[in-house]
Amino acid sequence: MKRREFITIALPILPTTAFLVSSCQPKSASQSETTDPCKDFSTVSENDLKTRKKLGYVDASPRAESQCGNCNLWLPPKDGKACGGCMLFKGPVQTAGYCTYWAPQSK
Numbered sequence: 001m002k003r004r005e006f007i008t009i010a011l012p013i014l015p016t017t018a019f020l021v022s023s024c025q026p027k028s029a030s031q032s033e034t035t036d037p038c039k040d041f042s043t044v045s046e047n048d049l050k051t052r053k054k055l056g057y058v059d060a061s062p063r064a065e066s067q068c069g070n071c072n073l074w075l076p077p078k079d080g081k082a083c084g085g086c087m088l089f090k091g092p093v094q095t096a097g098y099c100t101y102w103a104p105q106s107k
């Protein structure tokens with residue numbers, strides 16, 4: 001293929017190709033989850049993210065009777081926030097979440 005032919009063919013499709021490639025780039029956790037405040041980890045440290053993972057935290061408890069909302073380590077939402085927290089790590093925690101450290105609330 002001659003240089004002139006290549007330029008004639010390639011130039012019109014380069015912007016489209018660049019757009020498609022940039023659209024396929026993975027978004028960071030803070031970019032892709034910012035619409036849900038309970039999934040915004042932009043202010044959470046790597047250590048807290050590791051702790052959350054190490055404890056097996058999930059957003060939806062596999063055990064209906066054991067959820068973050070009735071755990072002794074649960075920190076209820078405050079100041080109009082949409083989600084709560086946990087005493088073991090920083091960052092948003094779902095009321096219906098769960099981890100291996102779940103403990104019944106003391107009465």
Ligand code: SF4
Pocket residue numbers: 057067068069071072073074075085086087088093097098099100101102103
């Ligand atoms: S210890 Fe686990 S189950 Fe209890 S509030 Fe924290 S994340 Fe939820």
